[in-house]
Amino acid sequence: MGSTARWRMLAVSGAALMTASTVAACGSDDGMQINVYYAPEENFQSVIDRCNEEANGRYEIVYRKLPRDADGQREQMVRRLAAGDTDLDILGLDVTWVPEFAEAKWLEEWTGQDKQQAEQDVLEGPLTTAEWNGKLYAATKNTNVQLLWYDDTVTPTPPKTWREMIDMAKQLKGEGKPYQVLFTGAQYEGLVVTYNTLVASYGGKILSDDGKSVVMDAGAVDALKLLKEVSSSGITDPSLTNAQEQQVQQGFESPDSKAAFELNWPYVYAAMQDGNPDRAKNFKWARYPGIDGPGRVTIGGYNLAVSAYSEHKPESFEAALCLRSAESQRYSAINDGVPPTIESVYAGDDKEFVEAYPMWETIVEELQDAAVRPLTVVYQNLSTITSKVLSPPQDIDPESTAAELRDQLQKALESKGVLP
């Protein structure tokens, strides 16, 4: 019968598949593998290759690329750690995740020699993001701060404050010139970064210093007012609620761009050289605007931690140290545009560095008085709720939005609330 033959074929191919998959599963098992779970970064593989050479065959570092978006990265690691997965050795953690992962006992503490090396010459702001309860749980890999990017043919002198920027944008719009202020306004972590920067620039606070209670003071409310004003006075891109880093970057790069100002991470500099070489010539940067002077920007970036479930801890510490060594950080800054956390890498006499990374001085300045996002175990919940409550920014009603934030954040701190 034709159909029995078909069945047999199905069964055979099924069996073949199973064998194939088991074979694939236990492929290379000859040497020790150190798995690095890290966000996609274009040239990170070269850093790994160099560290593998240094390891000289004792182990092999393997780059396991996580999803692009921070939520996806966290979700994947968290799910595997919750299941006690021993495949994870080195974890690439966004700066906001260290408390949560440490509290859940998923991270190995850094001690002794390793700790000393991981702390050596590291800028203070980034270093605090790697600590929790006075212990070091990660080594800083790179930091990040947003800058103000502008076109010096449109605005020869960049604005220093949001007030100036808003006025300039309105005036430019009236004159029919590019005028838009682009920033990350979609409902995701990027909106929280923007809001946190505004709050810090007002000298306000969202949480108390110990991260245990909600403050939401006058500065936090003023920041809501400003966010609403910027979003609702016709000077942003109409698709602000869709704007993540990539949209913001493309909004300035595109040939028919109406943007005059862009608030974004330093990687956009390299991207602009490829994306729109013409406009790149006039693409300049300045400190992130603030209230009375320059703003206090939110620190981003990544830390490398060693999983508590790793079966190769000593090697993982060693590998992590190599991946974030001064040499590696310099390489990543030049090739991927991510700012180093080690102070000595910012060397004015390093010609190649200065050329590829001309905005380094502004970055260092911003890092001096940068704002760290609230350090708390439930950061993820806070962030999800904050971006939810603030969306869409043009609909913010400062007083009632602040009240809602207070209420929802408090619940989230107690992990009793519901995530939207």
Place this chain on the structure above:
Amino acid sequence: MSELANEPSTRSQTVESGPAVAAPPPRKGKAALSEGKKAERKLGLLLCAPAAIVMLAVTGWPIIYSVWLSLQRYDLRFPDQREFVWFENYAAVLSDGYWWTAFGVTAGLTVVSVVIELVLGMLLALAMHRTLVGRGLIRTVSLIPYGIVTVVAAFSWFYAWDSNTGYLSALFNAESPLTDRFSALAIIILAEVWKTTPFMALLLMAGLALVPDDLLKAASMDGATAWQRFTKVMLPVMKPAILVALLFRTLDAFRIFDNIFVLTKGANDTSSVSMQTYNNLIKGLNLGIGSTMSVLIFIAVAIIAFIFIKLFGASAPGNDPGGKR
């Protein structure tokens, strides 16, 4: 290709002949009756046991377990704080605005998309049933939305409406249709309707096949208009099929997840209850709250099913007295 074209309309006959065949086979002999009956019972139970065991193990036990979890404070990030809290989680969820927003969105999406699907599905069913041209072809292509992976279709709609890549967003000159709440909900409905209308149409077509042709002929000879024939002759005969289709689709739509996950991730108040449960569980690692939501969704679905069965009585499946199943 001939297999496609030669669509026999045997469905109606076989359905009608169903009960006759389903009648228990004649007994072998009077003496062996009780003996044979016993053996038959035993065989029946034996044959059903594996399926029943798997279904119960993978659904029954977890449901009980999730009720148990829902009564605890259990956040994987605070493993030391696990404790029994009775109904605190229920109070937290039921008093939360986000939950009710998601509930409203889910209910709204369900009603709107099922109504649209019913109308479009009926039209498609009529077309598939009566077309004079290319019947096999249209049946084949309308199976594509049914068979295609929901996530794949959702990505297609996502890229079509995304303001960076989309031909539809360009066509409608929409700036960011996926982040404005109402246009986003409309797109979710579009994706849902596109995918499931063919399924609805197939269920309805089966009902259509039950409508006797001579009855239609008689009606048209009596001067009934097409609309009268539809409402007076076809609809009554099709009622059971329509109800089954509605029940299936309503419960299916209520658990909408894939489309929302890809299209909006639930941003700007477009989250469904399934999406929210997933977020609390996987993103928030809060097993207590996540399980509470699971239980609440289960109850909601049970209520919907109950309403359907009460409202429409014995015509709902599973309630059929003939014992044919």
Place this chain on the structure above:
Amino acid sequence: MSDTTFVYVPPSTEGKKSKAAASKLTGRKLRWTLVDIVILVYALVPVLWTLSLSFKTAETQTDKSFFPTEWTFQNYRDIFTTNEFIRALVNSIGIAIIATLIAVVLGTMAAYAIARLDFPGKQILVGVSLLIAMFPQVSLVSPLFEMERQLGLFDTWPGLILPYITFALPLAIYTLSAFFREIPWELEKAAKMDGATPAQAFRRVIAPLAAPGVFTTAILVFIFCWNDFLFAISLTSTEASRTVPAALSFFTGASQFEAPTGTISAAAVVITIPIIIFVLFFQRRIVAGLTSGAVKG
């Protein structure tokens, strides 16, 4: 498509005005052709759009044109050179086939009993499987996540196969019992009377009659397993068991800020191919299978 065998002859053409009738028929055909075109467009446009995106080059990905202006196979090359997609494809195929086989075997046993035998608890079994068919799957995600974590089934093939079997079983039982009810079982007896052994009677008479129904059910169950996303994304975390629908949503671009539109579309096209093949070759059976199980009562 030659469809002449199915021309529906409306009652009004019974009169002998064959010319008028013929032209009326052409008019009707024309109208139906229009309807057909609408349906074709409806069903195919989203599929063609994905196909088009998968052939667009990275630079033209954002040109918003429905058809590619520059063609490339690069996206396909990309997905087939990374382990990520190939592993997911192997997982998808393997998990769906195993789950289908088991569900069909168990379903066949149960459906045979339901269609042919009289035993207590039959109604309950039917009721329970109906309940499961309508069950909100997300309700199972929390407990299964926790249970599989403890049992070590999390992120393994069996961890997905089990829930797939469970949710496929009601579908299998319904479709199969509907098919089995149509089998003329008297033939089996007739064969035995002609001197065939029970095994021969089963193999020569019953199996050939039952095979189409079983095969159809297998297709429906396979489509169901192939389609799942919620379990795939909740109960897996690595390449060890992640299926394509879940892997798609984790695709990464070359860098953190580059969208993987092209590769997602290419992978989407690849996993649509089996569906297209099923639909092309087994349209009649799928339609029969879907309509038989549902319209009773």
